[in-house]
Amino acid sequence: MKVVVCVKQTPSTTAVFSVENGSVNWEDPGGKPNVLNPWDEYAVEEAILLQEEHGGDAIALTMGPEESQEALKTCLAMGCTEAVLVGGGDFQGSDTLGTARVLAAAIRKLGDVKIAVFGKQAIDGDTGQTPVQTAVKLGWTPLTFVSAITEVDEDAGTITVERLLPGGKETVTTKLPVVISVVKEINEPRYPSFMGIRKANRATIPTWESGDLELEGAAGVEASKVDWSNVYELPPRDSEVELIEADTPEEAARILADRLFEEKVI
Amino acid sequence: MSGVWVWIEHQDGKIAGVSLEALGAARGIAASLGEDLTAVVTGHDVSSVADAAFNYGADAVVGSDDPSLADFRLEAHGPLLAGLVEERDPTVVIAGASPRGHDLTAWIAAQLDAGQVPDGIDLGVEDGKVVVTRPVYAGKLLCDAVVSDGVQIVNLRSRAFAPAEETGGSGEAEWVEPAVAEEDIPTEVVSFESAGSQVSLTDARIIVSGGRGVGGPEGFEPIRELAQALGAAVGASRATVDAGWIPYEHQVGQTGKTVSPDLYIAAGISGAIQHQAGMRTSKIIVAINTDPEAPIFKLASYGVVGDLFDVVPALSEEFRRRLG
């Protein structure tokens, strides 16, 4: 069975951001400014588990700049069997819909994919919209917030999953192929093995550009129907902390309760 | 092109909190644009939901009431909404940023190749266009996004907007046929296992969270007690979730839940940047920590430097006394 996992390289979770003339820059105090999107680690793990159980391929796919190779190498080191980078200037600045068009075209080109696994959201744009939009562009069923894959029946062409929703857990069955986006409960991502890292470092990752894909509709900044350019830093929180000075915990509790009633938050 | 639409999410015949907030926000946008507010109601046996939508200020209700819409399935609801939008050409379509609202707006935008902005926390109107403020980069930056062309599709974060108020309004809903026949919907909902009636973190007005400072699973007892005294939900840092002291569904932060309560009490939490990402938009933050240098105090409105095992029980006692 052919499984694709769509991943994104994002700023690290500790990155510190600044905005200058509308362009966003970041640095990381730990010196590793970009990482595999943390939510995608769960997607990668699930794709590898599917590959281990059903055979076939677990192919990591990203759309992004040349540097996103690093994220793909992490996927290979974890155990993905192949990786593809979709890149080139035509795609720069795509929003989720543009990204969905490109990912859908790449998945079609890979051919005979049964399951495309996505992370819940990417921690840069934080939209969580790409999986559903890619599914619509492929004409496949999207299953979001998946916390367990309970059964994949390749012969019957069906899949059963559990979805974690606010009020509880929903079990659904649908036809393959599907797009699924996974939540953290689904698994415990493995660490790359030493062998895996060596293999990943030697791998040459193919790059596909717009000429290699049969795109339906455009991608890139121009194709976006949303102007996302007005990004700015948060206004600082206006309050300095008021430390409650008291001789006993009871007194501290009393003063704090007074303040919270005054603030009308209780 | 005219009209401000709100997709109404509902449960047991009642409109969900996020949708009441969306109706409240949409009312303001409709007034600024000088356009009508239409509620879109989809489901099965939903006439009471339509009535409620009128009562909460909708000028019109359009919807579809059919067994095939009883479960929320994207392949049924997506094409229905997208078809209605295409046919009737509203200016703005708004949903709550709940999992369903999120998925539905993503679907409509993809099917119609339309512009969409998720997770709005503030809305305005400039030059006849809706300006949506949303957090990006884990809430470390903000973005004012505008859909430049065509229908403007938006979903709104829970607890960011004041809910619509009852108006006593009433009217006749217009019902249309579903867009997709049951036999053409590949997905079947086999079962739903309800999680019980815990206060959900994202909807909670007050959250009491514990961090590594609680010392172990039993350390969450005083946290739960305070939460109970306040009618609050219980949150947690990742350190405690990773340690197995409390289930993941309680985790607040960049890889947990993003919350925005009126009051967030952080006990024994250092305030790592990833934790902040999930709670920094809380209205009032209280930090209880033995270390006066803990980063959480930089974010907090009020702080108590002290042992949570002394301070938290004292607070529970104090609130129990005052709240009866």
Ligand SMILES: Cc1cc2nc3c(=O)[nH]c(=O)nc-3n(C[C@H](O)[C@H](O)[C@H](O)COP(=O)(O)OP(=O)(O)OC[C@H]3O[C@@H](n4cnc5c(N)ncnc54)[C@H](O)[C@@H]3O)c2cc1C
């Ligand atoms: C990719 C990634 C994603 C992450 N996502 C999240 C996330 O979503 N949410 C999250 O929370 N973290 C997240 N983290 C982890 C984050 O970096 C911190 O490690 C974590 O938040 C620390 O939890 P803590 O504050 O409970 O523990 P600590 O940092 O160990 O802090 C414990 C605090 O308790 C205080 N304390 C100890 N005893 C007492 C006492 N008796 N009374 C009062 N105070 C006491 C200490 O002074 C200290 O400040 C993420 C990290 C990474 C790398």
Ligand SMILES: Nc1ncnc2c1ncn2[C@@H]1O[C@H](COP(=O)(O)O)[C@@H](O)[C@H]1O
């Ligand atoms: N450029 C991209 N390339 C590949 N996958 C992506 C890309 N952007 C987003 N994704 C996938 O879509 C998920 C949701 O991302 P988003 O909608 O941007 O929050 C991520 O967790 C990835 O699995």
